[in-house]
Amino acid sequence: MxxxxxxxxxxxxxxxxxxxxxxxxxxxxxxxxxxxxxxxxxxxxxxxxxxxxxxxxxxxxxxxxxxxxxxxxxxxxxxxxxxxxxxxxxxxxxxxxxxxxxxxxxxxxxxxxxxxxxxxxxxxxxxxxxxKGNIRNVVVIGENKKTNQLISVFKDRTDFGFNFMKQFSAKSLDFQKEECFKYIIENKIDEIYCSISELQNDELTQFINFADNNLKTLKFIPDNKKIFSKKLKFEYYDYIPVLSLRDIPLHNPINAFLKRAFDIIFSLIIILGLLTWLTPIIAILIALESKGPVFFRQNRNGIDNREFYCYKFRSMAPNNDADQAQATKNDMRVTRLGKVLRRTSIDELPQFYNVFFGTMSVVGPRPHMVKHTNEYSDKVDKYMVRHFVKPGITGLAQVRGYRGEIESDTDILNRIKFDIFYIENWSMFLDVKIIFQTILNAFKGEAKAY
Structure with missing residues (x-):
């Protein structure tokens, strides 16, 4: 894969x-x-x-x-x-x-x-x-005329690139959703095709939540039920109609190309125009105040939940809790220079190297520590949806006030709400708007910039 x-x-x-x-x-x-x-x-x-x-x-x-x-x-x-x-x-x-x-x-x-x-x-x-390249592993939920026709398309049209793995009969007495979910995860299934006629509305909701939280593509084989209020996308596999639930703009190759081109150009401007002369100055100041490396790197979760090293200017004294605990207000670990770097967001500038090399984007959901991803993926519904796109240096949630320390469940819930809105409604105009708002916030200062 x-x-x-x-x-x-x-x-x-x-x-x-x-x-x-x-x-x-x-x-x-x-x-x-x-x-x-x-x-x-x-x-x-x-x-x-x-x-x-x-x-x-x-x-x-x-x-x-x-x-x-x-x-x-x-x-x-x-x-x-x-x-x-x-x-x-x-x-x-x-x-x-x-x-x-x-x-x-x-x-x-x-x-x-x-x-x-x-x-x-x-x-x-x-x-x-x-x-057998560019293959998608798929499962089908339901056993009826339409699902069998779709399975025949998967098997007969091998040029489509679908690898049919298993069919689950939702009408069967021994059908267990948990066993189905376990199979999907263990066998690295990419796409799930559900027959609407065989699932109750609450079961459909469970499949939607499972797909969102585990980065799986969910599609529906329709009947005449009117179960969704949002506009769905119709596709045809041969002559079999299939519905897609979530259409992510950045999964469109043109949009992805435009965003990546913008990321490369913007990151190069920052690297060549700012970091080439600012980095030596900050490095000297950091070295004068405390012993330790100039840069701080931390494992975080990016697109498709893959881990990567996220870089910052070091703003704390070296400590063993850096990968476990977020910075809090009046955190004793933060140095005097670090307070200035964090308040102005200058400590985040090395992440433009992450952007240039493709592990991050200028704008996107902020990447979380691996510890927090593991914690929130179990606690917060649809948390994993944010990993459908590359993480960003700044994001919609951050410019709306949800940056920094997560003090309550409301903070993380609102952050996820804005992240999902951004993913489903991305545009270059929205990216530019977020960048300008981030620059304004950096000059004005933010309450949680500590």
Whole structure:
């Protein structure tokens, strides 16, 4: 499950974008179209292609997508591409451009993109079918006509990349949800498919909570029950309808790519523009005040609950409780310099190295100590949902006042509420808003910045 754990499949869309943009720009340079301002055309056609692709969802293709749907996508994409291509002549007054040369360019681009798109689609299918890569382990809850049809799809369409593990009959007298949950955890199941017709509403709620708390994808095989108030996402596996409960924006490869690109650029600006000269100064001040390392590192839980080292400037005297107890108000372990670093959040700046190397993001749920993750995962419902995305240096919960020490159950419950809201409603605008609010809070000071 290496590819599943590291989400390398998210690279497919960015690579596809790169190849297609390379094609449309390469043919524009190679063919004798006689542009008066070639740079203008390259910028115009690249921007136009990206806008059309986003509107058309040209790159949103799933493992169960039908060929007919891909053909429709290509047709729609190139109809609009044709229109913006010839609109260039009128918009920018380019009388020297040959219409025939432009038509040849359109045909060459169409053939190249069409070929690459289908080669990519077929290669991924063969990769899953023959090499058994990019596989999802699945179980089915329910035994009826629809579930049996879905299981047949899993078994017959090996190119979809689903590894059917087991079927549980919810109508059976010996059906035990606890045994089902145990099997799912022990066998590293990725996706759970539940038949709505065989489960009571309270049982469905238990499966939803289990999936949330154990980072499992839960989908439903629908009937005519109206059990959910929120909008659900319909998908078709062959001709079998399946419902997805939670649609996480950052699981969309385009969104993930945009956020990662932003993280790299932003972290580089901070590292090169600030940390290169600030780190030696802080290092000297830390060394003058107390013995010990300049940096403090701590094991924390990140995406998919994987552990990683989170880095900070050391703000406490070396102690044995650093991995067990959070800093509290008037904590004797915090040094005089440490109080300044923590109040201004300067102690968090080394985490931009975490961001640059991919274990954290600039914005996301704050990573907790391993001890606290183990504790709260059992006590707080849906706590593990926060591990569907990378942890952040700052987050929505932090700018809403829920940073630092957890003094009561209300603190952790509200933190999780804001974390889940962020995960389900992510946008680049929300990230930028949180960053600006964090900067303002750092200048104003925060009550729990100790």
């Amino acid at each position: 290496f590819f599943r754990q590291h989400r390398y499949s998210n690279l497919i869309i960015p690579i596809s974008y790169f190849l297609d943009l390379l094609i449309i720009n390469a043919f524009a340079s190679l063919l004798p179209i006689q542009f008066q301002t070639p740079v203008l055309f390259h910028a115009y056609i690249s921007f136009g292609w990206i806008v059309i692709s986003l509107k058309n969802e040209f790159y949103k293709i799933y493992r169960y997508t039908k060929v007919a749907y891909i053909l429709r996508l290509i047709f729609t994409q190139f109809v609009f591409f044709f229109l913006i291509l010839y609109a260039f002549i009128g918009f920018f007054k380019q009388p020297m451009i040959s219409r025939l040369a432009l038509a040849q360019y359109f045909v060459f681009v169409f053939i190249a993109v069409f070929t690459i798109k289908f080669l990519n689609y077929i290669s991924l299918m063969r990769y899953r079918e023959k090499i």
